[in-house]
Amino acid sequence: MSERRSHSADLSVEARRNLVLLFATRSLRMFAYGLVSVVLLLYLDGLGFGMASVGLLLSLTLLGDTLLSLLITTQADRIGRRRMLIVGALLMLAAGFPLALSTSFPVILIALTVGVLSPTGNEVGPFLALEQAALSELLAEEVRTATFAWYNLAGSLAAALGALAGGWISQALQGYGLAPMASYRAIVLAYCGLGLVLALLFRATGPAIEPQQDRRLPGKLGLGSSRGIVARLAALFSLDAFGGGFVVQSAMAYWFHLRFGVGPGMIGSVFFAANILAGFSALLAARIARRFGLVNTMVFTHLPSNVLLILVPFMPSFPLALTVLLARFAISQMDVPTRQSYTMAVVRPEERSAAAGITGITRTTGAAISPSLAGPILANPATAGLVFVIAGSVKVCYDLLLYRAFRRTEVTESHSPRNPR
Secondary structure, rough: OOOHHHHHHHHHHHHHHHHHHHHHHHHHHHHHHHHHOOOHHHHHHHHOOHHHHHHHHHHHHHHHHHHHHHHHHHHHHHHOOOHHHHHHHHHHHHHHHHHOOOOOOHHHHHHHHHHOOOOOOOOOHHHHHHHHHHHHOOHHHHHHHHHHHHHHHHHHHHHHHHHHHHHHHHHHHOOOOOHHHHHHHHHHHHHHHHHHHHHHHHHHHOOHHHOOOOHOOOOEEEEEOOOOHHHHHHHHHHHHHHHHHHOHHHHHHHHHHHHHOOHHHHHHHHHHHHHHHHHHHHHHHHHHHHHHOOOHHHHHHHHHHHHHHHHHHHOOOHHHHHHHHHHHHHHHHHHHHHHHHHHHHHHOOOHHHHHHHHHHHHHHHHHHHHHHHHHHHHOOOOOOOOHHHHHHHHHHHHHHHHHHHHHHOOOHHHHHHOOOO
């Protein structure tokens, strides 16, 4: 703690200001994502598009966000992180305004494909990668993981509050006599307003978040000598996300309803609590990583969480299954800030935006494949529990492969990689 206070005292006034602004942008953006995610499907269905068309819209929205992220993050360290963050914020408006003001399917299709909007309430777009690179520019190595843990917690809490606000605000507006579609449109317009505020906050950041001019190298896809290690990390991270895609929150909710007859209200409360618990658990990661290293923390907190995931469908009652699931959530996110910090540590500073962007995009791609494979398994009550077993097994393989590949390239928060490549 004293070490963290010492570092805080060493930060310049501008660095502290940038740090506060980046936490504010993360919180505001995740609040906006959570806000709109609650009403998005209701709004699109109310426009009369039909669920098949809505599914196409959501898929293209995620695909567009992925391609935009690749384009922006791989060029940001050449063009400027602050400029590209502002572009990302303006793309939130590009998605939101046509969605709110038009009823034309082609117009909304184009807007959601080229704009930035999160159908799930989770992080999308180029922001996460660029903010991680910017934070790494401001922070000393020994506090990077702890700061990333607080950064992730801020986002988790903001998304949860945004989801609650989106539901209650739309309900309150309807209670005052507004038609359901008008209440949903008001939420979408609020999303646009938050995007504009986000752009202004990014504009207020200073040059300290940029890589130094003499470190900006051309490199393919924004990568130079770090290309090899980023490729290996990206492949492994996509495997982890592929496993996680079998047990997305909606799939787990469906299984609990199918197996134990749990109602949607209880399920919603369970996952709200689980996500809050997971967010706070990430704070422990920094303390563990400081002692045991980032790779060891990633692997040896993630492994038991995946074993617990495998055990969930074997529990004979709802209280026992819930207990195992919550225990899993209590340690499942400890690898998130350590994974982010490790990526920043093993690549060159001028390649951090591209590295974070590429590894993030491969995670999104991996997670997008598995739900379609999980569908037929969930459709049969006799096999539905297998999604937990498959997900946990794939993620255990990821842990073992990660440890084998990078145990000799361990990083502690006060040292460079022990065997950098």
